Amino acid sequence: MMDFMNQDEKFLKVFNNSLVGMILTNDKHIIVAMNDHLIELSELDPRVVIGKTGLELGILNEEFVKNIWEELSQHKKLLNRELEFTTPGNRVINCLFSTESIELDGQYYWLSTIIDTSKRKQAERALSEVYERVTDGFIAIDHNWHYTYVNKKAAQLLGKDPVYLVGKHIWTEFPQPDDNPFFQAYLRAMEKQEMTVIEDYAEAYDRWFQNLIYPSPDGLSIFLTDITSRKRAEKLVADSELRFRTLTRTAPVGIFETDANGSTTYVNETWLQYSGMHYEEAMGDGWLNAVHPDDREWLAKGWYNKTGAKAASMSEYRIVDKNGRQRWVKGNAIPVKSIDG
Numbered sequence: 001m002m003d004f005m006n007q008d009e010k011f012l013k014v015f016n017n018s019l020v021g022m023i024l025t026n027d028k029h030i031i032v033a034m035n036d037h038l039i040e041l042s043e044l045d046p047r048v049v050i051g052k053t054g055l056e057l058g059i060l061n062e063e064f065v066k067n068i069w070e071e072l073s074q075h076k077k078l079l080n081r082e083l084e085f086t087t088p089g090n091r092v093i094n095c096l097f098s099t100e101s102i103e104l105d106g107q108y109y110w111l112s113t114i115i116d117t118s119k120r121k122q123a124e125r126a127l128s129e130v131y132e133r134v135t136d137g138f139i140a141i142d143h144n145w146h147y148t149y150v151n152k153k154a155a156q157l158l159g160k161d162p163v164y165l166v167g168k169h170i171w172t173e174f175p176q177p178d179d180n181p182f183f184q185a186y187l188r189a190m191e192k193q194e195m196t197v198i199e200d201y202a203e204a205y206d207r208w209f210q211n212l213i214y215p216s217p218d219g220l221s222i223f224l225t226d227i228t229s230r231k232r233a234e235k236l237v238a239d240s241e242l243r244f245r246t247l248t249r250t251a252p253v254g255i256f257e258t259d260a261n262g263s264t265t266y267v268n269e270t271w272l273q274y275s276g277m278h279y280e281e282a283m284g285d286g287w288l289n290a291v292h293p294d295d296r297e298w299l300a301k302g303w304y305n306k307t308g309a310k311a312a313s314m315s316e317y318r319i320v321d322k323n324g325r326q327r328w329v330k331g332n333a334i335p336v337k338s339i340d341g
Helices: 003-007 009-017 036-042 062-075 118-133 152-158 181-192 228-249 269-275 286-290 293-308
Strands: 021-026 031-034 077-086 092-104 107-116 137-142 147-150 196-202 207-216 219-226 256-258 264-267 313-320 326-333
Touching (some): 031 036, 092 118, 137 152, 207 228, 264 286, 269 286, 293 313
Antiparallel strands (some): 313 326
16 A cells, blocks of 8 residues: 555545445556455455556456546546456456546546446346246336337337347437327326336337336336237227127117126117116116016026026016016027137
């Protein structure tokens, strides 16, 4: 340790006791001191290191060191530069490297701090492997709206290279009007720090996407799923349902529809005329109230037995409207199965 440090006890105490690796070099980039934390981290012998430059240590990339020196000559400092080096014991260390000029005892030195991020990098790599295995697209965005991670599936959905996207501004790469639903959902999630789900049509891709948006103070984590096939299937079902309603509305026979448990979900106009009921009254088990009291118990039992067996049924029974008018009707019911059974 140099003599000047004896004259600056406060600096000496901070330097030696810091939990961050520290190294001091003179204006020629010659190492004059390194603290215990850095000695342990780098596995370097200070007796060998003192008096040498970073280029002479044998563990740093030559181009990296020269670029650092050039940048320091221009800007007098640098912050949080990512650095990887291999120790003499073959441990790979990932760290954040920062340097700035300081004055001690009337002379200028470079004080560099080295923060070990190896465990964080290992966790990031493990997490990256997980995100690459998921079938959904996954992207991470920082609080300044820059991509920090994009898995291959997300890049495929977005039509961009994942390496290219990292560091890019999301709204520069994908400009959106202020009223865009995805833009609004991302803003809302970021501002309110609330998990948000959105399903909407992306015109630029002619696709439907579901976004699960998880906010944090650091930014957003977003799972992207292409739901175009599901939306198209839902539209086909909706169109089919509309045709069914249209065709049955004015049919000259009473028509009803139930769910798989036999609970009524739809009746047409003719059925309502026969029963004298309002539409809402007929839903669920309500239709049984239109059945003659003497026929109600056996009809309900037979109906639900057939429903449970998923079998067709046929029966004749009486219905009575609200004016007391009685009708005999013949009911036929058949099960309807979806394509998945």
